[in-house]
Amino acid sequence: MTTGDGTSGDGTSGDRATLTDLVPFLDSQGQLMPGFEGQVGVYAIFDQTKTLQYVGYSRDVALSLKQHLIRQPQGCYWLRVQTIERPNRTQLEQIRDQWLAEWVAATGRPPAGNAEQVILWNQPIDAKTQMTSAEQAAYAASDEPGRIKTLKQVARRVETEVLAALEARGVQMPIRFDPKAKEAGLLDLK
Numbered sequence: 001m002t003t004g005d006g007t008s009g010d011g012t013s014g015d016r017a018t019l020t021d022l023v024p025f026l027d028s029q030g031q032l033m034p035g036f037e038g039q040v041g042v043y044a045i046f047d048q049t050k051t052l053q054y055v056g057y058s059r060d061v062a063l064s065l066k067q068h069l070i071r072q073p074q075g076c077y078w079l080r081v082q083t084i085e086r087p088n089r090t091q092l093e094q095i096r097d098q099w100l101a102e103w104v105a106a107t108g109r110p111p112a113g114n115a116e117q118v119i120l121w122n123q124p125i126d127a128k129t130q131m132t133s134a135e136q137a138a139y140a141a142s143d144e145p146g147r148i149k150t151l152k153q154v155a156r157r158v159e160t161e162v163l164a165a166l167e168a169r170g171v172q173m174p175i176r177f178d179p180k181a182k183e184a185g186l187l188d189l190k
Contacts, residue, residue, distance in 0.1 A: 021080065022050065023078070025079050026170060026171065030170045030171050032173065036062040036081060036083070039060070040057075040060075040083060040084055041058065041084055042082050043055070043064070044080040044081075044099055048077040050078055052111040053111050053121075054111055055099045057095070059087055067189055070187070072113070073165050128154065130154070155181075155185050155186065155187055159182075175189070176189070
C-alpha cells in the first residue's frame, strides 16, 4: 500500500503508483485485507488470474471494496491500493486515470468494470433483473403493497444466492443488506 507521502505501508518508498505489488483481496480468515478502513485512496481490483477488473477511488476504501466484493465476488481476488493523506478528488482521479492508461497501453482495452460492466461494479444488485416468470406474473398482478412484497421476496432469494457465492469464495465477514432497499428490489450494504 502506498500512502500519499510516497511511502508504502511496508516501509519501502515508492515514487509512482503502478499496477504492481498486488495483495490478496481477502486475508486467511476470509476478511478484507486490514488497513483500509476510513482510508482515502485509489484501488485496482483483479480477478483470480490477476486480470484487472476495475479501478476506482473512495473516501473509505474498505467500504468500497466490501461493496465490490458483494457485487462481483469472482472478480475480487487481488488488490492494488494507494492511499492519500487528505481527500483530493483531482489527485485521486489522476492516479485512477494513470492506472487505467497503463492497463489500456498494455492490453488495448479498459477493464470490464470501467467499461461494459460499470453498472455491475458500481450500482446495488438489482434483484428485479433476476425475477422468475412466476415472480414477474405475481408482480404484474399485484397492487402497490403486493408489488413491494414481491420485490422483497425476490431480493431475499437473490440475497441467499449472493451470500452462498460469497461463502463459496471464502468470505467470512458479516454482510448485512439494507432492508429498505429490498422494498425496491435492490441489494445494497447497510
